Amino acid sequence: xxxxxxxxxxxxxxxxxxxxxxxxxxxxxxxxxxxxxxxxxxxxxxxxxxxxxxxxxxxxxxxxxxxxxxxxxxxxxxxxxxxxxxxxxxxxxxxxxxxxxxxxx
Amino acid sequence: xxxxxxxxxxxxxxxxxxxxxxxxxxxxxxxxxxxxxxxxxxxxxxxxxxxxxxxxxxxxxxxxxxxxxxxxxxxxxxxxxxxxxxxxxxxxxxxxxxxxxxxxxxxxxxxxxxxxxxxxxxxxxxxxxxxxxxxxxxxxxxxxxxxxxxxxxxxxxxxxxxxxxxxxxxxxxxxxxxxxxxxxxxxxxxxxxxxxxxxxxxxxxxxxxxxxxxxxxxxxxxxxxxxxxxxxxxxxxxxxxxxxxxxxxxxxxxxxxxx
Amino acid sequence: xxxxxxxxxxxxxxxxxxxxxxxxxxxxxxxxxxxxxxxxxxxxxxxxxxxxxxxxxxxxxxxxxxxxxxxxxxxxxxxxxxxxxxxxxxxxxxxxxxxxxxxxxxxxxxxxxxxxxxxxxxxxxxxxxxxxxxxxxxxxxxxxxxxxxxxxxxx
Numbered sequence: 001x002x003x004x005x006x007x008x009x010x011x012x013x014x015x016x017x018x019x020x021x022x023x024x025x026x027x028x029x030x031x032x033x034x035x036x037x038x039x040x041x042x043x044x045x046x047x048x049x050x051x052x053x054x055x056x057x058x059x060x061x062x063x064x065x066x067x068x069x070x071x072x073x074x075x076x077x078x079x080x081x082x083x084x085x086x087x088x089x090x091x092x093x094x095x096x097x098x099x100x101x102x103x104x105x
Numbered sequence: 106x107x108x109x110x111x112x113x114x115x116x117x118x119x120x121x122x123x124x125x126x127x128x129x130x131x132x133x134x135x136x137x138x139x140x141x142x143x144x145x146x147x148x149x150x151x152x153x154x155x156x157x158x159x160x161x162x163x164x165x166x167x168x169x170x171x172x173x174x175x176x177x178x179x180x181x182x183x184x185x186x187x188x189x190x191x192x193x194x195x196x197x198x199x200x201x202x203x204x205x206x207x208x209x210x211x212x213x214x215x216x217x218x219x220x221x222x223x224x225x226x227x228x229x230x231x232x233x234x235x236x237x238x239x240x241x242x243x244x245x246x247x248x249x250x251x252x253x254x255x256x257x258x259x260x261x262x263x264x265x266x267x268x269x270x271x272x273x274x275x276x277x278x279x280x281x282x283x284x285x286x287x288x289x290x291x292x293x294x295x296x297x298x299x300x301x302x303x304x305x306x307x308x309x310x311x312x313x314x315x316x317x318x319x320x321x322x323x324x325x326x327x328x329x330x331x332x333x334x335x336x337x338x339x340x341x342x343x344x345x346x347x348x349x350x351x352x353x354x355x356x357x358x359x360x361x362x363x364x
Numbered sequence: 365x366x367x368x369x370x371x372x373x374x375x376x377x378x379x380x381x382x383x384x385x386x387x388x389x390x391x392x393x394x395x396x397x398x399x400x401x402x403x404x405x406x407x408x409x410x411x412x413x414x415x416x417x418x419x420x421x422x423x424x425x426x427x428x429x430x431x432x433x434x435x436x437x438x439x440x441x442x443x444x445x446x447x448x449x450x451x452x453x454x455x456x457x458x459x460x461x462x463x464x465x466x467x468x469x470x471x472x473x474x475x476x477x478x479x480x481x482x483x484x485x486x487x488x489x490x491x492x493x494x495x496x497x498x499x500x501x502x503x504x505x506x507x508x509x510x511x512x513x514x515x516x517x518x519x
Contacts, residue, residue, distance in 0.1 A: 016473030016474050017473075029459070029482075031459045031460075056469075057469055057471065057472065058466070058467065058468065058469075058472070059466075059467040060464055060465065060466045060467070060477075061462075061464060061465040062464055063460060063462040063463055063464060064458075064459070064460055064482070065455060065458050065460065065462065065463040065464075065481050065482050065483075066463065066464060066479060066480070066481060066482070067430060067431040067432070067479075067480040067481060067482050068430075068431075070479065070480070071478070071479055071480045072477070072478070072479050073435075073476075073477065073478035073479070074466070074468070074472065074476070074477050074478075075472050075473045075474040075475075075476055076471060076472055076473055077471045077472070077473040079471070
């Protein structure tokens with residue numbers, strides 16, 4: 001399953017940069033029923049974290065009210081070259097990771 | 106004097122293309138994009154915010170993945186899709202000589218799977234089929250639609266047009282009643298568009314996923330309380346073909362985002 | 365292949381949709397203002413919640429409640445001594461009152477988060493920010509959600 005990460009490839013030290021992530025996930029709410037009345041079990045991403053050279057810079061708890069294929073945008077200060085690591089954790093043992101490099105001058 | 110004027114008028118009528126009642130002239134054709142709000146437009150415009158691009162990425166991976174008993178990938182025959190598939194989706198549905206009927210891009214992908222990859226067909230609206238057709242159609246983004254130009258398609262375009270004009274369902278509405286006669290007005294809270302299929306498969310906020318033009322047509326049919334045709338039915342293919350030929354000249358937008 | 369209109373009507377009680385699209389319905393099940401209040405108190409505790417500093421950007425008239433773009437921002441210098449620790453977003457009428465919790469740091473640079481949310485109905489959305497001095501600030505927005513004209517999930 002794909003994830004789309006948007007991090008500037010280069011930034012100046014001290015710049016405030018936007019990080020955007022979009023990942024494939026159905027985000028089944030657990031509140032829907034099939035035509036014959038059976039409950040469709042919940043299947044959502046419950047947690048997202050972003051680390052910058054190992055240190056957590058952003059975390060989110062997600063609930064069924066987050067739309068399918070979750071999109072998140074947030075900010076950080078560019079401090080040093082290295083990489084951002086992203087992790088999504090969810091129901092039924094779901095885990096997914098991605099990373100993106102950055103050069104800070 | 107009036108004699109000459111009559112001849113001039115007569116010549117004009119004869120020279121003009123057969124403009125059918127209710128048909129939208131080419132310079133007045135507008136994509137569904139033009140009917141959306143700024144937030145939904147922004148979602149389509151930015152590839153890293155457009156959820157349809159997740160499917161295009163999946164399709165890109167499938168393009169080079171060997172499959173079926175022939176152990177062949179799409180790329181083994183078609184090479185780099187960026188050049189080999191550019192403009193292809195803008196010509197679909199296309200005429201198949203062997204089958205003597207038009208077929209959609211989804212059907213083309215499954216024909217390739219059967220004939221060349223020796224793989225099982227992908228079900229309609231399955232993630233893999235949508236991903237592959239989104240990836241292929243994405244290569245035509247910005248290319249003007251020319252579907253229906255093949256003279257062999259003429260009777261099928263006409264069939265699609267008849268279906269478009271035909272009232273159906275408990276609400277007794279034809280496609281044309283909304284999409285030729287009443288676009289720019291609203292149905293409940295939603296704007297009525299011209300039904301120009303420029304961005305399929307597209308990400309519909311309502312669906313929260315990518316879907317085909319056939320899925321959209323089936324929703325419309327449910328909307329007018331009609332029995333929807335089955336996926337792949339000749340009637341749906343004909344409608345798709347007519348809609349694409351009706352959108353002639355508009356640029357492809359796949360993967361579009363729509364409310 | 366296509367069945368007649370009459371055959372279809374007899375089917376209408378249990379609409380069938382081919383392919384892999386699940387047929388699902390949402391039963392009326394709503395969070396209440398009391399649940400919204402409880403959810404906020406679970407985060408805030410007994411602390412006072414002040415109005416201000418927080419801004420909630422949601423289109424006033426939503427095109428489709430299933431995917432609504434939303435941005436929350438907080439007026440903060442985002443320095444080591446004065447920053448936003450977290451942002452919490454709630455709704456009034458979805459089945460559950462929580463939308464998301466977002467945890468920032470002093471080096472976030474800007475206290476702003478965007479996502480896309482589901483709003484089952486016209487309702488109130490509340491965003492609460494916790495600052496580094498453990499004060500809480502909130503904003504409330506009333507969002508009008510219109511329903512799509514032609515949906516597959518017809519009954």
